Amino acid sequence: MARAFLAYRSPRAFAFGASGQFVYLLTELSAELMVLRWDQAQGRLSLVQTLPVTSNAFTGVKNGAEIAVSRDGRFVYVENRAENELVVYRVNGESGMLSLIQRTSSGGEKPWGFAIHPSGKWMLVANQHSGKVNVFAIDPASGRLSDTGESANMPTPVAIDFVK
Template structure:
């Protein structure tokens, strides 16, 4: 039986103050009930490097910042922490020996260097209070930071952290999360406020808009908000979650050409994050407000999602990562 181990970060609450671990049966799509794995409160966003180094946001009584652990330790424990952030971040991204946390409310991005597993705070990029910094993306020697409340994606040098440009979006669109294809020829970025997806052709450090597409035919609720975006393993399909509408949108992506193929109910409320299994056969949705994870089968040829096949409870679930090492056979 093939299995994949997944980890999910959570908002801090009486019922959720850990990073949790679960197992996905790669043949049936069945999920185990997530169990507490690491005592990391406010682990809203987590990221994994090389299937061994797990980083997450953290907020404790003495401060907020970054928690780091090695998943290959005989017994799980937080290896090191740095608590120099103004508040708990909403996103964390890892690239080789550097980690970045984005703080939505403070409008800052904190840059850490990993000395072994010890995070050393190097620099804070201060954009503007309440700028809505919601992600950090890497492109060549650039950092891209979508700023939801500024309707901009700010560009900074990954070497000296100086400003390197701006990608502007329509007023009140609210750029939130983006993803590059592996060749970095295209950048796809979803906007939370107007529920659109934008495609930019990328040439060196230039980003040219070549398409923008509404994710919804019409508003479903007064609080429709696009959130996460993920690629299929073959990069033919994109998957976007929309909260309020409680939908997962399936798009065919052929360079600048985007086409919506399917809109499917996420099976819960407030799909904060979505993740594809390492083999691409399953899509999971972390539904924060219904306190569950749902799982859907995925057709690798058509990209379409099948009916809900599994659901397990988890309080305040936010972000999902997979250990891509297969277990079993």
């Protein structure tokens, strides 16, 4: 039953919350964000919440791309490829449940991947179809993103990683 449930939604990426008690799962084809409670002793996940990644007005083909949790565990960041945007959620530390904070343009077309700099101050977004990587500042208090206006041209970027 659980396998069929998830297969229909096409899981794409997941990230553990800071406490390790919650898992945030992004689906690709249904563009949903699922909050799952991790029971380490039983080795089980249980569904806590499901949220659509696309806006209520969106009627096209849905497509989730990337997910990350802030270092302090207070925010979850998601890439919504279908609407060329980044979506920011606030985490309730007790329940793990999410509330929407922001929807903002990814700065290009078809955001395929992103990464948060180890400092937690910057997010780099790979916009595949527009051929550029955009730089966003992260407000540490609110979790909100702001486009710095800085970008680098690159043919078909799809992934970002920071290497030490």
